[in-house]
Amino acid sequence: DAKTTQPPSMDCAEGRAANLPCNHSTISGNEYVYWYRQIHSQGPQYIIHGLKNNETNEMASLIITEDRKSSTLILPHATLRDTAVYYCIVRDYGSSNTGKLIFGQGTTLQVKP
């Protein structure tokens, strides 16, 4: 699976949009981009995933660049409860993929009042 690079930490004001970047310049054509988050030692929680089109769900939006070498997770109206470590993960969807996720260090997002 391709490696991802994320900033170690970011701040965001409550009520504002949080934009979390991820670089995955070695991503291949059969790899998806996944985002998970972990709130204070709880189990990681799935947020969203995408292949090449932008995706949106009730939690967030995922913007993937046309060349797929980077992506941005957008939390449109961050709240204090969004303070967490956010992980960007690239995963192959082929038959060689067993489904496991390999986590990097992630970005610690601090939402401030």
Added chain:
Amino acid sequence: DSGVTQTPKHLITATGQRVTLRCSPRSGDLSVYWYQQSLDQGLQFLIQYYNGEERAKGNILERFSAQQFPDLHSELNLSSLELGDSALYFCASSPAGTGLTGELFFGEGSRLTVL
């Protein structure tokens, strides 16, 4: 609530001892994954089972072993415990074992403290 249940939530034991952590996956999920999270290592993938058989192995020590039973629950056995084994141990489950398996659902973890 992810639907994945882990027991015990907290466990304190001494060096050299052996413990067993238990995981019940979501109903219908065939894959179970184990992860270790210590302060200085982040989330490390240990091992995956699919429908009772080992499917993938990560950074799992030889002192650790796991299995998945016919009812699909899984146990992670940690033996000859060392101080460095103190960590959060997470179990996750997903429906399938290969290809695009969708999201993993994580339990709340078992916190192991080795004194």
